[in-house]
Amino acid sequence: MEAIIPDGWYETSGGPLQQLRDEVLAAPHHATRDFRVLVGGVLWRVAAGRYQLVLGEDSPLREVIFKEAHDSVAAGHTGREKTLERVLRRFWWKNASEDVAEWMTSCPTCQAFSTETAARIYFDVVWRQHGGAYANRVVEDMLRSFVGTNPEDWDLYMTNVQFAINDSRSDVTGFTPFER
Ligand SMILES: [Zn+2]
Structure with a gap:
């Protein structure tokens, strides 16, 4: 425990966390179905046999954890x-999933990587497969928007991007790649 939680960083006084801990403390054996209070008054969540330290929604520990x-x-x-x-x-903690998503959206390394990845997808899919003449702005914007919305999941959009490209009519040939 000492290694994980610096002194004074685990705070349950006041707010919903205090309320939850009081409820758990009032229960037999200081345990409810999902939560337990153990040594030192620390509140734990028990899920699938695993003990998770319960944090407040604004705990400064979250940054260390991220x-x-x-x-x-x-x-x-x-x-x-x-x-x-x-x-x-x-x-x-409550909203851990949303907080993780927010942390990643603001991560400069991930943002830089995505930009880089978008450029590579653009080259691979548009340029190599369809030639430079086909590399129009619509497709480029589409790639950016796919990647921009969810940088970490860019690969999931590859099929969408490929389909959209195949279904787009070329300004030069007048045909879609499906029709060629
Ligand atoms: Zn990152």
Whole structure:
């Protein structure tokens, strides 16, 4: 515990977390179906046999956790699901999923990578397959918007992008790639 939580960083006084802890403390054996209060008055959530430290929604610990679970060399800026899974191995708070998404949206490394990835997709799909004449602004904007909305999930949009390209009429030939 000492290694994970710096002194004074775990605060449950006041707010919904205090309320929850009081409820759990009032229950037999200081445990409800999902939560337990253990040594030191620390509140834990128990899910699938795993103990997750319960944090307040504005706990400063969240930033430390994000840095470890997403930004660190070991974590390697993995996508939303993997980052969330890593966070939930040891911690839990309300809106953790939304907070992970927000953290990744504001991560400069992920943003730079996406930009880079978009350029590569553009080259591979549009240029190599359809030739430079086909590389029109519509497709370029589409790629950007797909990647921009959800940078970490860019690969999921590849099929959409490919289909949209195949179904777009070329300004030069007047045909879609489907018709060629
Ligand atoms: Zn990142």
